[in-house]
Amino acid sequence: KDVTNNLTLHFRSVANSILAMIATFIALALLGLVTAKPTIETSNGNVVITLDSPSQQLLVKYANDSTPAQPVALQGAITSIQTELAAIRKLVNQKPDAADTYTKSEVDAAISPKADSANVYSKSDVDTALGTKANSVDVYAKTAVDTAVDAKADSTNVFTKAEVNTFLGLKANSADVYTKTEVDTELEVKAHGDDVYTKVESDTALALKADKSDTYTKSEVDTAVNVKANSADVYTKTQVDTALTDKANADTTFTKTEVTTALGQKAESTAVAQLKTDVTSGRKISSHAEGFDDNLAGRASQWKYYWNEATIGMSANYTELQLDAATKTYTITGSKVPTTSSEGPYLFVQKGVVHPGRGQGQNGVTADRYAIIGYTVAEAGMYSLTNAVFDIVGASGDGNSIRVYVNDRSVLVHQIDEMGADDNDTFNTFLGYLKVGDVIYVASGPRNTDSSDGMTISFDVSYGIGPALTPDVADGGRLPFFGGAYLSTSVYVWWGKPAANAWNLIFDSNAKVLVDRGVYILKAAPSDLFKVGAGWYREALVSRPFVWFDGATNDDDEDSIPVHVSGHASNNVEISFQTKRTRGNQPHRLEMKSSVAWSAWSYMELTFLRLM
Secondary structure, three states, rough: HHHHHHHHHHHHHHHHHHHHHHHHHHHHHHOOOOOOOOEEEEEOOOEEEEEEOOOOOEEEOOOOOOOOOHHHHHHHHHHHHHHHHHHHHHHHHOOOOOOHHHOOOHHHHHOOOOOHHHHHHHHHHHHHHHHHOOOHHOOOOOHHHHHHHHHHOOOOOOHHHHHHHHHOOOOOHHEEEEHHHHHHHHOOOOOOHHHHHHHHHHHHHHHOOHHHHOOOOHHHHHHHOOOOOHHHHOOHHHHHHHHHHOOOOOHOOHHHHHHHHHOOOOOHHHHHHHHHHHOOOOOOEEEEHHHHHHHHHHHOEEEEEEEEOOOOOHHEEEEEEEEOOOOOOOOOOOOOOOOOOOOOOEEHHHHHEOOOOOOHHHHOOOOOOOOEEEEEEEOEEEEEEEEEEEOOOOOOOOOOOEEEEOOOOOEEEEEEEEOOOOOOOEHHHHHHEEEOEEEEEEEEEEEEOOOOEEEEEEEEEEEEOHHHOOOOOOOOOEEEOOEEEEEEEEEEEEEEEEEEEOOEEEHHHHHOOOOOEEEEEEEEEEHHHHHHHOOEEEEEEEEEEOOOOOOOOOOEEEEEEEEEEEEOOOOOOEEEEEEOOOOOEEEEEEEEEOOOOOOOEEEEEEEEOOOO
């Protein structure tokens, strides 16, 4: 029992020592001083624990007994202790190295600022809570949120999403509306609300208006109004209606245009009074003598002097004569008579005296050369040649010819047939209505040659009719008829060389010599066709009336014009006339035929008297 108690005490002492050693070992291990498996053995009654090497040994003494225990006795305890140490070592091996763990102070220092577990969430709690949260990259930081929130309105001042959606449901898409800038731009050109009508007001007002298609635009109205009279200058409908009740119907009255047109054809009362005076007594405009004096003095004048380089009666063939101032004579060359001109060395115009040029065939001349006096009309109206007298100067000539034309229209042909003086023949001539710019020509020509063909001549150009009412058929361009009406004549000079019994064209409807549907009598002036082998000697011809058609024809027939011939001798030569129509819308033709051939070119002067 004592032994047992001693062993117990000893064991306890040993155990305490071992426990102290183990604690020391653990502390060393915690301090990182143990790196290898420790060994435990007894030495001299002591327990020696070798850590890494013999230099690292721990000597364990028995605490309450200085007598070393028997190793054998202690072997079981040691084995038991080794077993426990192995278990402890196993536990120690499961612990992290000191380098991988915090010391207590480090742990305390680290734990000190931490919250108690009761005051924090566990990892599971945190994971659960974080599972309902957004990632940091998907949310704003507090600072960013605060900054953004500061820029936002309070919830009391804004709409909720539902409210916004509700309102947006009532709004148009941005693509369908204007931006503020666009609206502002558009509003800049718009009227203020106070200055315009609302839609209801506009609709109400427009309901009373006509459609655009039924109304004029402002521009159209302005244009129309500009051509209208002011209301102060026109009558109202009532005034017009009242006035119209006293007026005749339009179908029984003339329009203003019709009245103006009709009045334009009438003379003013003062003009009628003057015309009556002119008709009964005439009004002198100028005279050949006065015009000649004006020209010599260099004053303005309506008078000029010409000679014909080709057929007479065509003003295009006329050339002005030149003044020889020394002799106060107009000649072809402007030099003293006789001149060097082969066409008319003695052709001249003086004040009161004229002399023609060569006759046809004389010295190779192709047409009679005339001394021509011209007057250009400056005032429209009825004209006559009055106080018209001529007289042959010499007694040995072969005759002269006096012709009067208006432009290229012949109104008088007077042949002087006597072989000698013809005292004071008159040639008063009614010229008809003349326009401003028309030219009156009085021409003196030879009958055969220019030998001794000088003549005195004087005449007035008068406004009126009365002084010219005495010419015979040959001398007058117009004749009194049926209480004041006048028959008219026109002259056409034909130039040709017909073959025997061949129809020759005189003119056709394109020439516009005769008036459409006019009824005419044709007269051939006294002719001496014996000169060209045609046998006539001082013969004259007049036709029975015939009608003229001034247009295109579409038939193939001829209508003869019967004629009567009288004179000195015809020598059985017949001159015939006819009108001819041709299919294919060809012009109407007047034709002439001679029973014998003419040996040379010659002319025939035809006068047409219009009856109606």
